[in-house]
Amino acid sequence: MLVYFLKRIAYLIPILVGVNLLVFGMFFLVNTPDDMARQALGEKADSPEQVQTWKELHGYDLPLIFNADAPGLQKFSETIFCKKSLAMFWGDFGNSDSTGKSILGEIQNRVWPSFALALPIFLGTLIANIYLAMKLAAARGTKLDRAGQFLCVILMSISSLIFIIFGQYLASQKLRLAPVSGFATGLAMTKFLILPAVVGIITGLGSGTRLYRTFFLEQLSQDYVRTARAKGLPEETVLFKHVLRNALIPVLTNIPIYLLSLFTGNLLLEKFFAIPGLGGFTIDAIAAQDFAIVRAMVFLGAVIYIIGLLLADLAYTIVDPRIKL
């Protein structure tokens, strides 16, 4: 088990390096520090001197990958690649280009509002999807199943923008059930989170239910289901005890991926409902053309996904005894 775990980690390192190189290529080779400076300064103030000052101020005045003027190992360490890209591996995301604040500090502040919104959405979606998919699978072939499936397709075909705009209009403007947008700390945050959470759950309902329904149906055609029925077990027991457990394997093992990706935040909901999380942070950075923050978020998003992948892999080996290490 330990050997397998170590092997998997060793396999992930080149992928992390690849992501780092890709991010470096996009942000420094395709879009050079000079381009960045010109974009930040605007057309009116992009003389060579001003560009140089801006680069010095934000630490982009080093050579990209090889510093011929520096002595010894500093030839490699005193470069943009090392200081701005590799440094992200040890959590040094540098400072924001537009505000100068530490990005790591901002991330630490904003990760919890993101998580507070994402967790109820995740749990709510999971429970609602499993329940509805179970109902549809139990009613397979009937009118209820067909109607349910059609409803799922309709839900999938509606833009999430429509859900949030009409959700806000109905709940906040017409019925005055929840505040339009905003955020508070402590228990007071509940009233701000409830509307975006409900909207988020409805958005994921169609595709999730449809997918889980296929998981259940796949299991229903297995031999053990026939055996259980032959034993005379009631359909309810077969469904909720035997089928549910097996059908949930692909769902449960993917939980680490979803769970970790919750930390990067939901860009759309956070922007729309003005929740000060990481999604909103990213969107603000895009609007301000703050490359440092976008770079950090892209790298962080990928690292989180890769760690989730590793955990999912491990969860799979634990849940499914047929998989031998």
Add this chain to the structure above:
Amino acid sequence: MSWFLQNSIVILLLALAAWLAFAASKREYWRLAAKEVAAKRGALVCGVILACYLFVALLDSIGWTSPMRDDQGELLRNNSGEIVYDQGESILDKLLKPLDRRREVSYSAPLADKNYTAETQVTEDGQSLRVHNSLNHPRGHLLGTDRIGKDVLWLSLKSIRTGIIIGLLTTLIAIPFSLLMGVMAGYFGGWVDDIIQYLYTVVSSIPTILFVAAFIVIFGNGLPQLCIAMGLASWTSLCRLLRAETLRLKEAEYVAAAKALGTSSWKILFRHIVPNVLHVILITTVLRFSSEVLAEAVLTYLGIGVGADTMSWGTMINDARTELTRDPVIWWKLVSAFVFMLGLVLPANIFGDALRDALDPRLRTQ
């Protein structure tokens, strides 16, 4: 982009599609699949609706410039005596001209005969009145007009092209990468497979929305940028599917026979493997189409989509967002964008499901 280039691309794509359809019609497998889809009435209706949308987008993609004329009908020439051309119009522009010319001052409700906003008028005896002025074209706007007085029906129709381009071009950009890499990884195995798997694991570990955000921050907003960004972010999943399909096909008897006859690897790839994975590409294109159209609206709202000057359902929804707070509510622009979008995405979803069931029974959801 010049009209000449755009027209050539459109005609080239049409010719390619026609050739593929012709080649497919000769094969039993595709004919049976077409029959199966056509036998389902719902799928057939959805296919017809999709064809209508595609036709409108096509009309909006072919166009030409015409020489400008002065009031006397004489050709306008610049200082060096060359004929001056206008910006050019698509066929759809020419067809919808009457609709586009019906401008109002500002908002008006669907089929209204008065302006939405009232204006203050001073009567002869010095009293000021709030009056809703008559529209320039009373009852002439089926879906009303927007803030700057443009006809909403016209806006919705002009947005169709953007939606179709996003839905199709994104996957079209991804196909060459995915096809070449997926087939090679599956067929050759070994270190080729290792490198390609490594590449797509790296790219797919960056969350799509963040990848698109990074791309748009670097290259700016716009329809081409968005299509390329989404294409580059999404080639990995198709590549994985094609690799798996090739692994399966590699064991087929006809491949073994070709090998025994001494056919070269590349020839086997292009003659025997590629034609037999095309159904995976078609299914993926159609199934992905709807999610790309939906993604455009969200990305545009987030500021990482098409620019504000491109007509799209995303920009329409974005403009209309604050209109719901007005009293009486201005709902028509939002609802129009929503209905037009649903009218494209829902049939695409239903048609895609039917197509998948017909082409690949293993992927059937029962």
